[in-house]
Amino acid sequence: MIRLQNIEKVYRTDTIETLALNSVSLDVAKGEFLSIMGPSGCGKSTLLNIMGLLDVPSKGSIKIADRVTENLNDKQLAQFRNKTLGFIFQSYHLINDLQVLDNVELPLLYRDTTAKERKMLATEALEKVGLANRVKHFPTQLSGGQRQRVAIARAIVGKPDIILADEPTGNLDSAMGNEIMDILINLNRNEGTTIVMVTHDENMAHKTHRLVRLFDGSQVQ
Ligand SMILES: Nc1ncnc2c1ncn2[C@@H]1O[C@H](COP(=O)(O)OP(=O)(O)O)[C@@H](O)[C@H]1O
Numbered sequence: 001m002i003r004l005q006n007i008e009k010v011y012r013t014d015t016i017e018t019l020a021l022n023s024v025s026l027d028v029a030k031g032e033f034l035s036i037m038g039p040s041g042c043g044k045s046t047l048l049n050i051m052g053l054l055d056v057p058s059k060g061s062i063k064i065a066d067r068v069t070e071n072l073n074d075k076q077l078a079q080f081r082n083k084t085l086g087f088i089f090q091s092y093h094l095i096n097d098l099q100v101l102d103n104v105e106l107p108l109l110y111r112d113t114t115a116k117e118r119k120m121l122a123t124e125a126l127e128k129v130g131l132a133n134r135v136k137h138f139p140t141q142l143s144g145g146q147r148q149r150v151a152i153a154r155a156i157v158g159k160p161d162i163i164l165a166d167e168p169t170g171n172l173d174s175a176m177g178n179e180i181m182d183i184l185i186n187l188n189r190n191e192g193t194t195i196v197m198v199t200h201d202e203n204m205a206h207k208t209h210r211l212v213r214l215f216d217g218s219q220v221q
């Protein structure tokens with residue numbers, strides 16, 4: 001589902017050059033649930049952003065869902081990303097002045113859907129994360145765990161093949177973290193969604209199919 005070959009990422013500013021990823025090659029199979037661990041600054045987010053086509057590597061090639069995406073223009077890229085990928089971040093990234101339902105509908109606005117379809121799909125996604133009773137709340141009226149569940153609903157509303165999650169339980173206590181993890185595990189099992197998750201938590205990582213460790217931009221396991 002995801003094939004990275006010899007990915008290198010260098011961040012350059014006027015004064016410094018940071019090698020964030022050093023020749024990383026990684027295959028993620030369809031239906032796999034992979035976790036990525038490693039100390040702060042080792043390149044985890046950079047790797048996930050490259051997989052999510054949010055950032056481009058300095059060297060190396062990427063194939064997502066059997067498509068080479070290098071030659072797509074910005075509009076095609078945005079469309080491909082919107083259809084194929086769902087993102088979940090540590091700090092939720094919800095829009096605070098939109099109600100829960102409207103937050104979840106957002107990815108569908110870039111597609112050919114009617115308002116009625118959007119509402120139906122968003123409601124369905126919120127049911128899957130157990131939040132059907134919070135559609136009219138605003139994000140600030142929810143707990144951290146609930147906010148992350150809204151973010152998951154938004155990530156899955158368009159039925160993407162792949163979910164990329166960057167420390168999705170990082171801001172949550174262990175009970176809420178486990179709830180989020182259970183939702184991701186069920187999504188992977190029941191819908192066959194391929195998931196790549198960055199985590200600091202060994203317990204969460206051990207619940208996934210495979211663990212990749214990064215150190216200083218290189219894969220060490
Ligand atoms: N936009 C950027 N400009 C310069 N350096 C960056 C940028 N983003 C990340 N880095 C550097 O690249 C390295 C990897 O960062 P990151 O992928 O965010 O690590 P992690 O997610 O593992 O904590 C770090 O040394 C970080 O300082």
Ligand SMILES: [Mg+2]
Pocket residue numbers: 044045046
């Ligand atoms: Mg990070």
